[in-house]
Amino acid sequence: MKVYSMNKLRIYIDMDGVLANFDKAADEHPSNGVKGYRPDLILDFSKFEVMPGAKEAVKKLLDMGHDLFIATTPPWSHPSAWGQKRNWVEKHFPALKRKMVLTHRKDLLIGDILIDDTKWRGQPDFKGQWFHFGKNGMDWKYVIETIETINKVNFNYEKSSTHV
16 A cells, blocks of 8 residues: 555545445435335435444544545436535535545545445555445444554554664
């Protein structure tokens, strides 16, 4: 993994399924179960609940001094979702309100870590480390513990290289 600064990581966090509870909103919609139901085309993204642990995790990452961005893929055929996502971020994560990237190609992002729950937008080809959120126990607790470990390794490396 390429680290841009020994102490400060550039971290991209997906919105739907990582910060915002897309699945809960989709499951609770009255059209759920109806043939042809496409939640991404009809849901109001500004109304999603925050994923459990997300607010605390983002605060912890910011307190560690990392550079955070939200990398989200708005549905192309639901343009009002773009503004809804922006409004949701401003309400729930005001520190990140001007740090949103709308993209269908997350492999083009430049950074250290991408936290994302799907693999359909280039996530496996991201040049940093992709944390496949929600898979194999990768939850917010695991993410924070892993980044804290990276911080310790980087700190110890930086400390030992100054004494060479």
